[in-house]
Each structure stands twice: as structure tokens, then as C-alpha cells.
Amino acid sequence: MPHTILIVDDEKRLVSLVQSYLVQEGYRVVTAFNGREALTVSQKEKPDLIILDIMMPEMNGYEFMRAHRVEHDTPIIMLTAKIEDEDKVIGLELGADDYVAKPFKPRELMARVRNVLRRMGKNEAKGKTLKVADISLDRDSREVKVEDRFLNLTPSEFDMLSALMSAPGRVFSRLDLLDVIQGVRYEGYERTIDTHVKNLRSKMETDARNPRYIETVYGVGYRLKKA
Secondary structure, three states: OOOEEEEEOOOHHHHHHHHHHHHHOOOEEEEEOOHHHHHHHHHHHOOOEEEEEOOOOOOOHHHHHHHHOOOOOOOEEEEEOOOOHHHHHHHHHOOOOEEEEOOOOHHHHHHHHHHHHHHHHOOOOOOOEEEEOOEEEEOOOOEEEEOOEEEOOOHHHHHHHHHHHHOOOOOEEHHHHHHHHHOOOOOOOOOHHHHHHHHHHHHHOOOOOOOOOEEEEOOOEEEEOOO
């Protein structure tokens, strides 16, 4: 069964263009033209991935992500004409997994789509379950539990934590972690890793400002504390 992808954008010509490329790639496509409509469509269609514009009428992309993330961890690729770093960070803090700046090349967007879906379906070689201290991560079910709490992680957060847990004590640079969550080393914004780590800590830690699990190695990157 083909993956279902939801495109959300108020520019109908752009939606039609992206839809045609996705259909050629073999995906099933559903569409919405503002965030409010997208909530209804996503609830009904249960898409495997969402391509989401930010600036839209009625309910913008940020508002959609806030509402959608309450119950769903669907991977989200942002489409945005706002290219300032602050805008990217806001989207990532709300749970986006990647971003593409407008105007964009359709082939680049298709590559991002494939990378995100590949991460969601890939079969890890080094064991299905990881356990470090009181953190348990199941690569098959993509479930994470800290003590007795199940965490609702986005795909990027899950993949980053999986990498950190695969080598406790090893320092991962931001570029290392960018490779993990994006699949290829294209020109990217390394500091988005800091945002993903901040999100992970807020979900894992009782006091995110004094983390027990993910340590910052200043000037280098991050590591998971050994048990």
C-alpha cells in the first residue's frame, strides 16, 4: 500500500505541482488549503507524512502543529517563505522534522520526503530494543519509555535518541546528529539539533535545565550518560 501524504498550502497552483510530483513517485496524496481543514483531513486520512506551509489563512502552520501534536506524531516537513533562523527554530520546537524554503526545487522536496519516510520504516541492524539506565527504546514499535512513562516523540526526536542510546558516553557532533535525522549531509542548519535536544529534554527530564540523561559537551555536541 502506498504511503499517504497530506499537502497543506493555500497556494493551489503549488499544491497541484507538488501533488503531481508525489503521484509520479507513487504516493497517495490528499490536500488541504488551511490548517483548520488540515486537522479534519488528517484525522480522517491518517497520513504517513505532512507537507505543511506556514503562512495560511484561518489557521497557520504553527497553529496546526500545536493542535496536531497533541495526539499525533506524524512526520512534518515545513514549507516556508520565511527563512530566518528564528522561524525555523519555532517550527522545529513545535515538532516539525524538516523544512524546505520557498522557492524550492521539486526534486529536493521529493528527496526530503523519501528520507523522512525511509527513517520511519528502516530496519535497524543492531538489535531491536535499547536500554540505558531507566530509558527503554523499541526500534520496531518506535516506542520510548522513561521509568514508567511512555514518551510521545517525533520521528526526528526518536532517531536522535536511538543514535545516542546506541553508544552511551560517545560524543555526537551536531553534524553527526544532522546525518541521523536527515539521512544525507546537505547544507543544513546545524543549530536545529539544539532545538531537537531541547525538545527531547523537556519530554524526558523532570528538570530539563539540569538534565540527567543527555549531556552537552560544549563546543562539540551531545552524549547520553552511561548507566
